[in-house]
Amino acid sequence: MSSQQPIATISSTAQDPNSPPSLFSSFSFSNNLVEVSAFTALVGSGVAESMALGNRGSGGVAWAATSSFGTVSVVKACCSAASSGWLRETLRIRSASSDSAVGLYLPHDSARADKVRRGTGDPIALFCYQADTAAHIKDEKLRNLQMPWSDVYALDHSTNMMLRGVPDTPVGSPLQIYTYAHYPFFRARDSVFQVITIFLSAVKLVEVCVLWSRGATLLGLITATPWMFFCAGAILIQIRETILGRRPEPALGTVDIVAGQLPMISHQGGQRKIVLGAAENARTGWVWRLFWLLGAAIAAASILLSYIILGQQDPHVVLIWTGFQFLWLGVRILVYHFADPADPMALRMLVGRPWASLPRELKERVFELACALAQCQAFVHPRGRYQYVEDTFSARQLSIIVHGSELIPLYPLPSLPSSSVPLQLTAVMGDTLISSIMWITGSKLTPMDLYDSCLVVFSLPKSKTTASRTITVPAVRVLSGFSEFPVDSEYSLGASIPKGAPNLGYGLTWWYWVPCVEGLWIEIRRPMEKQILGVCEGELRTDAQVSDLLASGRLNIGFTDVEELKATLEFSRQASDVLVELFG
Structure with a gap:
């Protein structure tokens, strides 16, 4: 190979120039594989995003990074969900998947959120959080503090489904307040399907073994690293859900919600819904955010190193690697199709209570x-x-x-x-x-x-x-x-x-x-x-x-x-x- 030949070209240099051209002699990493990856991103990127954010349960998390095709979308989705609402909107990395996972909330005490708020339109709901200040109620100096709250511009899937089951209260109608019904409620569990799905994701190890047998051990390990991280996270998520599902949920959660056509100075308020004591979305907490940040870093490093190493591999190895990525892409889409949206609180009943009956x-x-x-x-x-x-x-x-x-x-x-x-x-x-x-x-x-x-x-x-x-x-x-x-x-x-x-x-x-x-x-x-x-x-x-x-x-x-x-x-x-x- 001459000194001017690009390193990304993987055609064989030992081929006889007088022999007829073969498939491998015309295959170029820079001219073929990048285009294939871009095409597959159009097909499976939304699926990868949604699964990485937990929208298809723990099993979906395990399969999110099995295929390198769509990994860039996984990185973007993780960065989006791990960011605060104002940053997500500023960087324009908000997506339907991130809205479904964590919604779009702007905290009231953030100056940066205040800059975003005026250009985002009218909020569709407001959340008040009770837990952070409950301990301070007895402190006389803190009695005048405003409870932490956020204005909401997109609801996460679980909250959206809950509010869809609450009838609207029209303007002029008596005030109705909705709370959870008072009976022992246990989270809905789909443990068998999720555990099987997590276990089946270990088939990714077949790719590692095949690449190892072809002398591309480093490529196999680097490609499998994102899967190993997300699979480990999926196992922890499933363990947590199993533990929570064995005990009844609290009678009242920590989030109070008012939703509907909120009144603003520019327009009259319309129908309204009020829910007290809703359960807080766990995916808005710091544990999930840390998981997504680490996942984004690992996935980004993996895809970069994979493409660098692929440029130095034999054409047969590249085709084997590409075949596996297509296989995992197809299986990932099937898992997404058969897995139900993650909503453990979907079946919890809300009941309306008139104002006079409230304590x-x-x-x-x-x-x-x-x-x-x-x-x-x-x-x-x-x-x-x-x-x-x-x-x-x-x-x-x-x-x-x-x-x-x-x-x-x-x-x-x-x-x-x-x-x-x-x-x-x-x-x-x-x-x-x-x-x-x-x-x-x-x-x-x-x-x-x-x-x-x-x-x-x-x-x-x-x-x-x-x-x-x-x-x-x-x-x-x-x-x-x-x-x-x-x-x-x-x-x-x-x-x-x-x-x-x-x-x-x-x-x-x-x-x-x-x-x-x-x-x-x-x-x-x-x-x-x-x-x-x-x-x-x-x-x-x-x-x-x-x-x-x-x-x-x-x-x-x-x-x-x-x-x-x-x-x-x-x-x-x-x-x-x-x-x-x-x-x-």
């Missing part, structure tokens, strides 16, 4: 879902997420507010009121929380109807005639862009700015109007650079004074007179009535 701890879990939905709305709200940082987003805090305060329609003024009223703001329940609660409970009010609604919690100091107390008052609030800049905060087209216009960030100020006695309001102005909650002062304003301010257009908001303010106030009062009814 208090389950009611709080429903409100955790409402708080998560409220925060999800804030992430994509035209006002911007950071305008809501001091709003209430915790069911525990909400429960404390409702049970520990008086819900009254008007703020009680002192007997000799002045033009300035000292106030102590304790909490604010904003429009996103109100619209979430109203949708979950079946109200037909939209997020846009409730855009400027709020409930404000005040602490009243002790006086000579009354003890100190906490009150909750329905109110109205708007975000204004009152500044010297010519561009206003909510994209001005004139004096009246429609609700839902985006904020540009100039001179942002919250304006609150809290109703007092007939014809009077307490007006509170809080620039965004100052803390909203805490000690502040309000100014007494009459209906006429409020109308004059709104009609002037200086606030760059959608209200033009006090009557529009009163109409929004009625929505806030409806929300307070719902809270009293739910927590009563």
Whole structure:
């Protein structure tokens, strides 16, 4: 062979140039085998991906890497499933197989997920996770913490099948909560088929023996290494499933789910489903992710080294190797066809329970879902997420507010009121929380109807005639862009700015109007650079004074007179009535 001959060419150099050409003399690794591998990737790549991710049970995992044809797809699938949702979406390595295995979830506390969230569309569900913070409930300092949650853009297969069995609750219908039925439930097991399938995958050793007999021992070992790794993983998976299948499942899992047409500021919410205590998908845990990362590394190294070594092999060895890869490819497709999707919880029954029959701890879990939905709305709200940082987003805090305060329609003024009223703001329940609660409970009010609604919690100091107390008052609030800049905060087209216009960030100020006695309001102005909650002062304003301010257009908001303010106030009062009814 001349020094210019490519190393990937595997035609025989000892052949007589005068003899007729043979099959092996025209076979070139670089010109033939690569094309064959690319073609087979089109045929079996989806099968390999799904089996490597456990979508066909432990037996499928064992067969995922038997054939080198499709190994690149195995590497991609493992990298996809091992990545967090935001990274999978950013790198564009998301696939139907990865969605079926682990879904697509974006955690609420990830800044990188927040960057992906706005371009991913509307979520189809929200998950709240109970286990991570259950131990902290008794800690007074942690009572206001929001439970960990994720907004969901693709459901894994098991959760999707579970929710398909839950009927939709239309808008306007009474609230129905679904939990697992109270009876001993054992995981569905297909142990015999899975164990046989794992055992049969050992036929891969025949290829190793044949290649060893042809003097290609290293090639055989390198080609078999991914199979050995995935087969070992399949055995461990099957052992785990067998152990779990011998004991009943817990009555309540750790995942609470609200799914359906979730309300966002851009559209009205529709039908809904609420499931409390669903079992968490084990494949979203760190053990599976570590398994996939190691599998991707081993498979990538194996396919690279295999092709390098093949370029140095006799043509007969290459054809033998290729034949085995075609054989394993065909058998792998057959295993995929006969194996059922891995869904050990498929037969577990869910039962509907009316709101009145729920114990208090389950009611709080429903409100955790409402708080998560409220925060999800804030992430994509035209006002911007950071305008809501001091709003209430915790069911525990909400429960404390409702049970520990008086819900009254008007703020009680002192007997000799002045033009300035000292106030102590304790909490604010904003429009996103109100619209979430109203949708979950079946109200037909939209997020846009409730855009400027709020409930404000005040602490009243002790006086000579009354003890100190906490009150909750329905109110109205708007975000204004009152500044010297010519561009206003909510994209001005004139004096009246429609609700839902985006904020540009100039001179942002919250304006609150809290109703007092007939014809009077307490007006509170809080620039965004100052803390909203805490000690502040309000100014007494009459209906006429409020109308004059709104009609002037200086606030760059959608209200033009006090009557529009009163109409929004009625929505806030409806929300307070719902809270009293739910927590009563």
